[in-house]
Amino acid sequence: MAELAIDRGFLPAYARLQRRVQRAVDAAIRKFAEHTHSRLHLEKLSGARDPKIHLIPIDQAYQGVVVALGEQKYVLLDVLPHDDAIAFAVSRRFTVNQVLGVLEMRDQAGIEEFASTTPSRPPAGGLFDGISNADLLRLGVDADLLPLLRLISTDRQLESLGRRLPEGQLDVLNGLASGMAVEEVWAEVADRIVSGVDTDDLVAAARRTPERIAFVSGPVELAAILAHPFDVWRTFLHPTQRDVAYRETYNGPALVTGSAGTGKTVTGLHRAVFLAQRLPQDGSKVLLTTFTRALAEALDRQLYRLTDDPMVRARIDVVSVDKLAYEIVTRSGRKVAVAEAEVLDQLWDVAAKNGPTYVNRAGRVTTFSSAFLRREWEQVVLAQRLTTLQAYRDAPRKGRGEGLRAAQREQVWATIVAAERDLAKRRLRTHTQLADDAAVIARQSPARYRHVVVDEGQDLHPAQWRLLRALVTPGPNDMFLLADSYQRIYDSQVSLAQLGIEVRGRTRRLTVNYRTTHEILDLSVRVLNGEAATGLDDDGDSLRGYRSITRGQPPVLAPHGSRDNEFEALIERVGTWLDQDVEPHAIGVAARTGQLVKTISRTLSEAHIPVADDKRGIDGVRVATMHRMKGLEFQCIAIVGLDAGVLPAPHAITSAAEDPHAHKQDLQRERCLLFVALTRARDMLYLSHSGTPSPLLPAVAQ
Numbered sequence: 074m075a076e077l078a079i080d081r082g083f084l085p086a087y088a089r090l091q092r093r094v095q096r097a098v099d100a101a102i103r104k105f106a107e108h109t110h111s112r113l114h115l116e117k118l119s120g121a122r123d124p125k126i127h128l129i130p131i132d133q134a135y136q137g138v139v140v141a142l143g144e145q146k147y148v149l150l151d152v153l154p155h156d157d158a159i160a161f162a163v164s165r166r167f168t169v170n171q172v173l174g175v176l177e178m179r180d181q182a183g184i185e186e187f188a189s190t191t192p193s194r195p196p197a198g199g200l201f202d203g204i205s206n207a208d209l210l211r212l213g214v215d216a217d218l219l220p221l222l223r224l225i226s227t228d229r230q231l232e233s234l235g236r237r238l239p240e241g242q243l244d245v246l247n248g249l250a251s252g253m254a255v256e257e258v259w260a261e262v263a264d265r266i267v268s269g270v271d272t273d274d275l276v277a278a279a280r281r282t283p284e285r286i287a288f289v290s291g292p293v294e295l296a297a298i299l300a301h302p303f304d305v306w307r308t309f310l311h312p313t314q315r316d317v318a319y320r321e322t323y324n325g326p327a328l329v330t331g332s333a334g335t336g337k338t339v340t341g342l343h344r345a346v347f348l349a350q351r352l353p354q355d356g357s358k359v360l361l362t363t364f365t366r367a368l369a370e371a372l373d374r375q376l377y378r379l380t381d382d383p384m385v386r387a388r389i390d391v392v393s394v395d396k397l398a399y400e401i402v403t404r405s406g407r408k409v410a411v412a413e414a415e416v417l418d419q420l421w422d423v424a425a426k427n428g429p430t431y432v433n434r435a436g437r438v439t440t441f442s443s444a445f446l447r448r449e450w451e452q453v454v455l456a457q458r459l460t461t462l463q464a465y466r467d468a469p470r471k472g473r474g475e476g477l478r479a480a481q482r483e484q485v486w487a488t489i490v491a492a493e494r495d496l497a498k499r500r501l502r503t504h505t506q507l508a509d510d511a512a513v514i515a516r517q518s519p520a521r522y523r524h525v526v527v528d529e530g531q532d533l534h535p536a537q538w539r540l541l542r543a544l545v546t547p548g549p550n551d552m553f554l555l556a557d558s559y560q561r562i563y564d565s566q567v568s569l570a571q572l573g574i575e576v577r578g579r580t581r582r583l584t585v586n587y588r589t590t591h592e593i594l595d596l597s598v599r600v601l602n603g604e605a606a607t608g609l610d611d612d613g614d615s616l617r618g619y620r621s622i623t624r625g626q627p628p629v630l631a632p633h634g635s636r637d638n639e640f641e642a643l644i645e646r647v648g649t650w651l652d653q654d655v656e657p658h659a660i661g662v663a664a665r666t667g668q669l670v671k672t673i674s675r676t677l678s679e680a681h682i683p684v685a686d687d688k689r690g691i692d693g694v695r696v697a698t699m700h701r702m703k704g705l706e707f708q709c710i711a712i713v714g715l716d717a718g719v720l721p722a723p724h725a726i727t728s729a730a731e732d733p734h735a736h737k738q739d740l741q742r743e744r745c746l747l748f749v750a751l752t753r754a755r756d757m758l759y760l761s762h763s764g765t766p767s768p769l770l771p772a773v774a775q
């Protein structure tokens with residue numbers, strides 16, 4: 074019986090078809106599977122670059138394009154209107170990569186056209202001048218492409234040629250062009266190198282290419298794939314994502330890093346399902362957790378899209394760390410109430426007002442700010458579980474800027490203890506305190522989970538890590554962690570090793586951004602200003618090789634004279650997106666402050682633009698603070714109110730006079746926050762400000 078596999082490119086093509094044509098495709102696929110090889114109706118093509126490529130009829134207007142691998146195995150590549158199908162089919166050629174052994178498709182006619190229209194010698198230096206032919210070959214680049222690559226001198230040219238090249242080879246070239254060293258790219262492909270590749274065995278090659286070709290076990294699996302044609306990530310992972318998610322065993326905690334949009338969440342979801350499928354039937358479970366409830370809900374929705382197997386679903390608990398901590402503490406019989414944000418703001422304002430004074434660098438007598446005291450409590454006292462003045466006196470204050478003299482420490486300690494007591498008197502706990510309480514309970518109980526998968530790990534507090542550590546017995550595959558230090562937007566400076574989570578030798582970095590266009594990514598990275606970031610594994614993180622796979626329109630930066638004008642322009646912009654048939658829920662509007670968010674929501678509603686309201690179950694454009702945008706994504710994003718005085722938010726910045734080190738750190742955190750907001754955009758990014766632009770923007774505006 075003939076077997077039909079699905080090519081990655083087929084899914085978006087299928088998604089675009091009208092339902093009527095989709096049904097005809099479904100029928101053609103069924104018929105295909107029922108036929109024996111001799112009776113398959115494959116149409117001949119004249120002028121094809123590859124005799125293995127054929128057409129199959131779908132209906133009167135559409136044809137499918139397939140490649141015959143041999144052994145009655147075929148891959149469905151695309152479904153297109155008649156003429157387009159012919160043009161596609163005659164231009165493509167399939168080969169087996171000599172180094173990686175994977176099956177590759179190239180647009181041969183396109184490559185020939187590129188060769189005939191590109192000047193023979195680059196006027197400036199070539200893009201790959203520093204890389205030898207031997208290295209390019211070693212990384213899997215085809216020998217016949219080398220002369221052509223030597224003609225390329227700009228990113229644009231690479232992009233133009235790249236569209237016609239096999240995806241894996243383009244990935245390598247993009248990595249090199251974005252500044253990765255040969256050895257770094259080599260490290261990404263080294264695991265996949267196959268010795269003694271038989272370039273005639275297309276079936277074996279196709280089986281080595283799960284990132285591109287899916288052999289489907291039967292009609293049930295096929296129907297599941299076709300039911301989610303937009304969710305390409307369900308079926309096709311980047312080789313590094315697949316390698317990371319489907320590794321049989323990690324001999325301890327594993328850390329996957331990668332900046333925005335590189336598929337960390339996707340990889341974590343696949344890992345959670347992989348682990349759940351292997352659990353014994355003894356009630357063991359996987360914990361899939363993340364930073365906030367909204368993110369946990371988003372994870373849960375994605376998990377549903379990845380698997381509808383009820384047994385697997387039942388074995389995975391998806392819950393935010395805060396909720397988990399609360400549940401553990403309340404189930405232990407303790408009654409707790411969580412302190413509201415306003416109560417905490419007030420608590421620390423009062424503490425600061427009544428607190429000690431000191432002489433700052435500018436020689437002025439001042440009090441410790443409420444932000445300083447609160448951070449000192451969270452990031453030093455609670456982080457290290459300090460319970461006595463002596464312990465606080467001796468404690469390191471890593472990441473907390475200027476040192477405190479012994480006398481100052483005593484004063485600060487007394488203030489913190491008084492604030493803690495005040496909270497306790499009111500029978501209130503913070504989420505961080507609850508995480509600490511829950512960690513103590515968890516350590517005294519049998520491990521709740523067999524495996525823990527953590528998304529958005531960069532912002533978790535040490536107390537939360539202690540809780541997660543205590544929920545799973547140390548050992549193989551215990552913890553699978555996903556984090557991006559460039560998206561750290563809260564204060565936690567965590568060293569996993571110091572918390573008993575040793576990831577050394579088990580870290581991998583994802584570098585290909587699947588979400589954001591090249592243009593948006595370019596701008597987003599510039600906001601970070603080349604500042605280094607420290608990872609959870611204590612190593613310096615890097616954005617080298619971080620790259621996008623799509624091109625699009627350049628972001629728009631709109632200056633305005635007044636807020637009213639700015640809002641009017643926003644209404645127009647969102648209205649245009651809606652007119653272009655962008656769904657309201659695929660549009661996000663972000664601002665730095667809650668106050669701006671409220672005004673924007675009201676302004677849009679008054680202009681009859683639907684605004685999402687989760688409490689009332691209303692779908693619409695999502696308007697939220699930049700913090701709330703974390704982890705989400707939208708087709709179109711507007712970020713407004715990017716004025717000096719709003720971003721960086723004055724209340725979030727320690728003055729340079731008070732503490733230059735903390736000042737620098739705070740500024741960097743605001744940059745990361747803007748980076749997070751910008752990288753939520755898939756296709757369109759619109760930025761605006763009134764009056765003087767934010768000082769974090771000039772790097773953007775050039």
Ligand SMILES: Nc1ncnc2c1ncn2[C@@H]1O[C@H](COP(=O)(O)OP(=O)(O)OP(=O)(O)O)[C@@H](O)[C@H]1O
Pocket residue numbers: 305306309310311314331332333334335336337338339340557560586587588703704705706752
């Ligand atoms: N292999 C893949 N194929 C197609 N799309 C993918 C793939 N991996 C990820 N994506 C898509 O890229 C986008 C970003 O993925 P994801 O949210 O997992 O990234 P992330 O690294 O967790 O991002 P962030 O840190 O910015 O929240 C999503 O739309 C996801 O569906």
